[in-house]
Amino acid sequence: MGVIYGVLLLVLCFLTTYLITKNFWQKKYEEEVRKFNEYQKKIKEEKEKEKLKLIEELRKELEKEKIKILQEYEAKLKEKNKELEKLADTYKQKEKEYYFYLSQLQKKENELLTTEKIYKIKIDYLDKLINEYHTRITKIPNLKIEELKEELKRSLEKEVWNEHFEELKKIKEKAKNEVQILAQKIILEACQKTALPVAKEHSVSFLTIPNDELKGKLIGRKGRNIHLIENLTGAEIIIDDTPQKICIFSFHPKRRALAELLIKEIINEKEISTEIIEKAYQKVLKDFEEKSFQIGLTVCKELGIENFAQELIKTIGEMNFFVTYGQNLLFHSKEVAIIGKNLAINLEINPLNVIRAGILHDIGKILPNQENLPHQTIGANFVKTFEENNIVIEAIAHHHQTDNFPYPECYVVSLANSISHIYGAGKAIDFDEIFKKLIKIEELCEEHQLVKKAYAFQLGREIRVLLKTNKLDEKEGQFLIKDLQQKIRNELNLLGEIKINLIYEL
Known part of the structure; x- marks a missing residue:
């Protein structure tokens, strides 16, 4: 019996110890879980704060970049606006001068017409006098009437001419001078009008x-x-x-x-x-x-040129990306070589040196110019480094001269260059009409009450319109675009797509 009680007691002690130990470790486990959760929550909060801070920094940085871009864009827009206003003022002033000289020319023309009428009246009067003389002379017998008539006519013509010769000479000289001045004004005006479009095209x-x-x-x-x-x-x-x-x-x-x-x-x-x-x-x-x-290499083969250095051939090819006086530089140089070749053959001069100098004569225009030298000098010095023929080098250096050539080939290259420029000028694009059309498109857009300023691009196919308000919704904006497109088509008879971008005022 004592053994049973002992066993029971032992079991009871074991159970008590197990329960106490289980309870202790369970509390410790819960405590560790709680600490882990608090630590995880703390890390999450720190990450969230760091994320918010990073987002705020990025937002501030983007805001600064946006403000900077807007300021740069507004500055460029103001600068372009000033340039266009200045150009418009210049154009209006030149237009006034043109009409003034046109009115002066019309006045002189009227004066000449009046003078012509006066002379016609005088001639009619002289014819009347001749008829009267003829009537009187017929009454006188044994006289040669025709000889007397011719002599009288010559005498009267000489008298009238001597009397008014100086006056006619002055009128003619004055008209000639005024026409010359007017022609110069028109040419200068055309140059000013085409300067901006040409600069845009080539830049x-x-x-x-x-x-x-x-x-x-x-x-x-x-x-x-x-x-x-x-x-x-x-x-x-x-x-x-x-x-x-x-x-x-x-x-x-x-x-x-x-x-x-x-x-x-x-x-x-x-x-x-x-x-x-x-x-x-x-x-x-x-x-x-x-x-x-x-x-x-292709151009050299077409011209029959051999033994050029590779660097020279590459530089000749680069001329294809440059423009001179409205002409492609490589096309112009090739044209000079061909024209020079034909001139040299007719003048019995060796055409080989003329061809080589012709294709290289403007090569200095695409080379770096550190010492501010003329392009013919730069080109001659560059070609000299490749041990080119001295005749070719001199022809390049003197192709803008008109006399004192060291070799006959120099004269031929200079003449071929002048012929090519004259021929190329005849093929130039009429930028005056394009400029007038762009100005007209901008004026038509600016007539609308909602438009503050308009800028035409790409030959009038793209227009940027700066509005006076920022309260237009999408439908109203599209209606405005349609209205402007229809107005431009009706006024200028333009076909095809006209793209209009609206710029809202901030």
Whole structure:
């Protein structure tokens, strides 16, 4: 019996110990769980605070960038507005002068017509006198009437001419001088009107992209990508709110072409980084040089030129991307070579040197000009480094002279250059009509009461309209666009699409 009690007691002690131990570890476990949950909650709160802080920093940074871009855009817009207003004032002043000289010319023409009428009256009077003399003379017998009549007529003509010769001479000289002045005014006015469109044509390129989302990728964080592209190519990249358009600005055609090729190369990349841009630029530059070399090689083969250095051939190819006096520089140089060849053959001069000098005569226009030298001197010095024939070098150096040529070939190249420029000027585009049409389009848009200012681009096919209000909804905006398009078509008889972008005032 004692054994049973002992066993029971032992079991009871074991159970008691187990329950106490279980309760102790259960409380410890719950305490650890509670601490873990508090620690996890604390970490979550810290991460949330850090996330909110980062979002706030990004928001402030984007806000600053937005303000900066808006300020730059407004500054450029104001500058363009001032330029256009100044150009409009100049145009109005020249128009007033033109009409003034036109009225003066009309006045002189009326004076000449009046003088002509007076002379006609005098001639009629003289004819009457002659008839009277004729009647009287017929009454006198044995006289040669025809001889007397001719003598009398010559005498009267001489007397009238001597009497009014100085006056007629003065009128003619004065009219000639006034016509010369008027012609000069018209030519200067035409030059001023065409200066802006020509500058735009030869300094700005527009690149079309698939969608506007690519603009942000192209700009990069804080503008890193776009600044790197500008530094590498030397061209200015303008990205504004024009849908699916990027503007590339540079007066240097090669830089503009490289920038366009580089953007086309990287635009379809999933991610654009500085490393990708630099790698793509090296590829584009290599492709550009190879393309220039092939163009130069093709031209040399067409002209039958041999033994040119590879650097010279590549530089000749690069002339294809430059313009001189409205002509493609390579086409002009090739034209000079062909014209010079024909002149040399007819003058019995060796045409080979003339062809070589003709294709190279303007090569100095695309070379760096560190010392501000004339392009013919730069070109001659550059060609001299390749041990070219001295006749060719002298022809390049003297192609703008009119006398004192060291070789006959120099005269032929100079003459061929002048002929090419004259021929090219005859094929120039009439920018005056284009400029007038753009001005008219802008005036028609600005006649609307909601329009503050209008700017026409791409030969009038794209118009940016700055509104006086920002309270137009989408329907009202589309109605305004339709109204302006219809007005322009009716007034100017334009066919095809006219794209109008509305810019709301902030």
